[in-house]
Amino acid sequence: MSTEQGRVDFPTMPDATGSQERTVAPILEAVHLRKYFPVRGVKLFGAKSVVHAVEDTSLALYPGRALALVGESGSGKTTIARLLARLYEPTSGSIIFRGKQVQRSLAIKTYRRHVQLVFQDPFSSLNPVHNVRYHLSRPLRIHGHAHNKAQETEQILSLLRRVSLSPAEQFITKFPHQLSGGQRQRVAIARSLAPRPEVLLADEPVSMLDVSIRLDVLNLLLRLKDEEHLALLFITHDIASARYFAEDTLVMYAGQSVEGGLSDEVIQRPKHPYTQLLISAAPDPDRLGPDGQKAAPLPARGEIPSLINPPSGCRFHPRCPHAMEICRQRFPGRTDLGGGHWTNCFLYGEGNTTETKNVVNAETAGTE
Amino acid sequence: MMDSERVESASRASGKVLLEIRNLSVDYYAASGTVHALDNVSITLERGQILGLAGESGSGKSTLAYAITRLLRPPAEILGGEVLYYPRKEPEGDVRIERLSHIAKKKRGSGRLELNGHIPEPVDILSFTPAELRAFRWSELSIVFQSAMNALNPVLNIGAQINDVLRTHQPKMGGDSRKRRIGELLRLVGIAPDRVRSYPHELSGGMRQRAIIAIALALSPELIIMDEPTTALDVVVQREILTEIMGLRERLNFSVIFITHDLSLLLEIADKIAIMYAGRIVETATSGEMHRQPRHPYSYGLLNSFPTIYGPRHRMTGIPGSPPDLRAVPPGCPFHTRCPCAFDTCSRVIPVLRPSAPETPGQVVACHLYDPRYNNGEELPTNAKFAAKYEAHYEALQGARRAE
Numbered sequence: 143m144s145t146e147q148g149r150v151d152f153p154t155m156p157d158a159t160g161s162q163e164r165t166v167a168p169i170l171e172a173v174h175l176r177k178y179f180p181v182r183g184v185k186l187f188g189a190k191s192v193v194h195a196v197e198d199t200s201l202a203l204y205p206g207r208a209l210a211l212v213g214e215s216g217s218g219k220t221t222i223a224r225l226l227a228r229l230y231e232p233t234s235g236s237i238i239f240r241g242k243q244v245q246r247s248l249a250i251k252t253y254r255r256h257v258q259l260v261f262q263d264p265f266s267s268l269n270p271v272h273n274v275r276y277h278l279s280r281p282l283r284i285h286g287h288a289h290n291k292a293q294e295t296e297q298i299l300s301l302l303r304r305v306s307l308s309p310a311e312q313f314i315t316k317f318p319h320q321l322s323g324g325q326r327q328r329v330a331i332a333r334s335l336a337p338r339p340e341v342l343l344a345d346e347p348v349s350m351l352d353v354s355i356r357l358d359v360l361n362l363l364l365r366l367k368d369e370e371h372l373a374l375l376f377i378t379h380d381i382a383s384a385r386y387f388a389e390d391t392l393v394m395y396a397g398q399s400v401e402g403g404l405s406d407e408v409i410q411r412p413k414h415p416y417t418q419l420l421i422s423a424a425p426d427p428d429r430l431g432p433d434g435q436k437a438a439p440l441p442a443r444g445e446i447p448s449l450i451n452p453p454s455g456c457r458f459h460p461r462c463p464h465a466m467e468i469c470r471q472r473f474p475g476r477t478d479l480g481g482g483h484w485t486n487c488f489l490y491g492e493g494n495t496t497e498t499k500n501v502v503n504a505e506t507a508g509t510e
Numbered sequence: 511m512m513d514s515e516r517v518e519s520a521s522r523a524s525g526k527v528l529l530e531i532r533n534l535s536v537d538y539y540a541a542s543g544t545v546h547a548l549d550n551v552s553i554t555l556e557r558g559q560i561l562g563l564a565g566e567s568g569s570g571k572s573t574l575a576y577a578i579t580r581l582l583r584p585p586a587e588i589l590g591g592e593v594l595y596y597p598r599k600e601p602e603g604d605v606r607i608e609r610l611s612h613i614a615k616k617k618r619g620s621g622r623l624e625l626n627g628h629i630p631e632p633v634d635i636l637s638f639t640p641a642e643l644r645a646f647r648w649s650e651l652s653i654v655f656q657s658a659m660n661a662l663n664p665v666l667n668i669g670a671q672i673n674d675v676l677r678t679h680q681p682k683m684g685g686d687s688r689k690r691r692i693g694e695l696l697r698l699v700g701i702a703p704d705r706v707r708s709y710p711h712e713l714s715g716g717m718r719q720r721a722i723i724a725i726a727l728a729l730s731p732e733l734i735i736m737d738e739p740t741t742a743l744d745v746v747v748q749r750e751i752l753t754e755i756m757g758l759r760e761r762l763n764f765s766v767i768f769i770t771h772d773l774s775l776l777l778e779i780a781d782k783i784a785i786m787y788a789g790r791i792v793e794t795a796t797s798g799e800m801h802r803q804p805r806h807p808y809s810y811g812l813l814n815s816f817p818t819i820y821g822p823r824h825r826m827t828g829i830p831g832s833p834p835d836l837r838a839v840p841p842g843c844p845f846h847t848r849c850p851c852a853f854d855t856c857s858r859v860i861p862v863l864r865p866s867a868p869e870t871p872g873q874v875v876a877c878h879l880y881d882p883r884y885n886n887g888e889e890l891p892t893n894a895k896f897a898a899k900y901e902a903h904y905e906a907l908q909g910a911r912r913a914e
Contacts, residue, residue, distance in 0.1 A: 214744040352567045353771045357828030386817030423749035425775035
């Protein structure tokens, strides 16, 4: 609803004015991350083929801020979360935690104490034969936060209260099948909070939940981010919830990052044709004019290409209405559009320049 | 009440009404108690209309769809009500007329169906015999299931699956004309006809969905029920499929009952929206009315559970709590336990659908806030008031959490 009266500003609302120069150093950074998955058994003697899941992606997570990773299925968002959680080893590129490059030799356990992952599906991420106490006591014991039963119980109860599961004393003995989807996801979040991490990687944490529960869980994550200064990576396919939830947004297409910057900037003034397509495809009742006339959305055609033999150059070019010859030849560099907003698109320059083509701006203005 | 009744009887007289559900109730029998999945649901669908059904999981949306199509199996039981279908009057020699007059002949004893008159007499789907049901399904009504990705048979190519439908439901059709029709259908939904021999695994999610829609359209039904047809798809593909459905409806003029939990999507595509809660319809309105001013506090909450792309960002509180256990629905208004506007009457008296405001006679709502007997002549709630109420409710809950 665009016409809201009497609304109080959310105290934890993402800071729309976020300044470009941040004095705080990023806690977790990915630099030129790349991940290829080998494909086996396609051809016995043929050339080895690989899935080009993630190409040259860089991002940074700051304490108390959320970064939304937006894209369709197959865009590589989950692969990035898993790379950052070190479930996969990157093919190339590096992960920098607190200014230090994460070495392969760094014990996973030490790393996981700081960086935790929340999975998409709370119906499969909790073990059905164990109760809530077991799920939460494991990380507490493994990471040495609880040394005896009394400490353990006390910490489990406080974890359950932090995720608004009350009365906590009742929930501690419950099994996953006795919990609703929203409650399960809260237990999963409590479990990832147990090692006291600084970074939470949330992989579509609400997409499996019912409508009215989604906001509850989103607001819970917002509160954790705000009150406990967690750095959050929020993976979603819903660009509207990215705007609601995160200060920064990064849009991915077929493994390539195509646009990024402050969420409001990216979503209200999208520059890359793919971001524009994504936004025009999202359901939005406010698009209805006062007379009930529906604005024509961009023609949406085609799907994400195969990543085994991805299109050359910019992978969006087969679907792009503005595709040029150069788009087929190589992937554009990052063009800075000012205010922290950047895009990888030849429409706005070769990359590493600050110029934008005014002609194109005027042309795309109509679709915004 | 008078106004909306007049409107309804007028549209019935003009032959615009296609489907009329009256006081439909469905229970599921479970070991732990009876689940009241649908409670006295009444709604009317006009020809060519898209009716959207929205609500949380467990609100009875899918049960309603299955009840209309008579697909419910035990432990579900239809307790009562009528689903009246108004057949279209068409020129002589039409296949559909032949089929329906077959039903009519059987029914004439009870004087139910008369095709000679100007206005077709309705038939009650719930009283169909299995043979009548077979004749009725697919040619008059078809359904697109929720898990459309899995609704196709993986070991048959899509041509064979459409062929199956044609062979079963139109045995008189020859092989050549079936083949022609298959090509026609695929072209209609935007699949190249040379994909007719493709197996489901060779098609992408969007293509599979298109194939499903082609199967639903095979006998050009009057009504298609779509149960969350785009939920499993990506936004861009979802948009594509929706555009396709809207285009097809324009050309073929069928009606759609579109079930989804995504109200913002319904506002864009539906003509009329019914909001369901705990097995009841709590509000019915055109999508314009619903977008401007939802009347039921639940509709407002549902509408404001989705972040928007444009407009100012503000705190969203959602609807507190979770849907009630349908084995023990709260007394009075089932929503009163979660409602920020609830007052004492709400927990005692079950509200009935009534026109909400004089300026919107078609927008009916089951809420005591609009009943002059209970609302003490108070002003009708506005969006701002709903927002403030939800806000205060949320704050109170947060306060209770902190105090704990």
